[in-house]
Amino acid sequence: MFYQKKHRNFGQSALTRDRRSDKNKGSHLKGDAMNNKALVLFLTLCLVFLFFFNSCSGEKERDKQEAEAMETHKKILTVDTHCDTPMMLAEGEYDIGEMHGAGLERRGKIDLPRMKQGGLDAEFFAAFVAQGERTEQGYEKARERAGLLIKSIYDMCDKYPEMVSLATEPDDAYRLAEQGKIAAFIGLENGYPIGKDLALVEEFYNKGVRYITLC
Known part of the structure; x- marks a missing residue:
């Protein structure tokens, strides 16, 4: 009887210890899970802080660079060496003296107000003539076209003398x-x-042309 009772007590004690051990394990697991969640939350907050810190620093650096670029832009003479706008001027349907915003039909790439707004000081207006037949008739037609485009540039200057x-x-x-x-x-x-008349180089020069391309 004593042995059986002692044996039962021993079994109950072992069972109690197992239950306590399982309970302790459960407590440890819960604690580990909470610690992991806290660690994830901490790392997330660190990443968010670094993101905003870098964003603010990046914006400040960009603002500084833009300010320096604008300051340099104001000090130098800015020249654009080519625009085909005279082709539109010669048609008489494009008013370069008005600002043309995005979305407008035949808005063109430039106009005098936007050139001033962007700080452009000088522009080479191109009198572009497409290649045609290399005949006397073809050369004559090309000269007429070039003269029309050059005239449109003079007309622009006469129409807006306060701007250009x-x-x-x-x-x-x-x-x-x-x-x-x-x-x-x-x-x-x-x-x-x-064409084949090189004397025309001087003639175009006298009309104000300051560069001639080969094609």
Whole structure:
């Protein structure tokens, strides 16, 4: 009887210890889970902080660079060496003196107000003539087209003298920039109008053309 009772007590004690052990294990597991959640939350907060810190630092750096770029832009003479706008001017349907916003039909790439707004000081307006037959008739037609485009540039300067003036030398660009005007240089895109008569190079020069491309 004593042995059986003692044996039963021993079994109950062992069972109690097992239950306590399981309970302790459960407590440890719950504690580990809570610690893991806390760690994940902490790391997430760290990442969020770093993201916003880097974003703010990046924005400040970009703002600083943009300010420096704008300051440099104001100090130098800015020149665009090519635009095909005279093709639209010659048609008489595009008013370069008005600002043309996005979404407008035939809005063009540039206009005088946007050139001023963007700080553009000088522009080479191109008189572009497409290649045609290399015949006397073809050359004559090309010369007429070039003359029409060059005239459209002069007409622009006459229509908006307070915003733009013809320029033929580098000093003109600096002088006009001081007056708050855009310098309009002229370029002949494609030497096709010259044909076989090289004397026409001087003729185009006298009309204000300051560069001629080969095609």
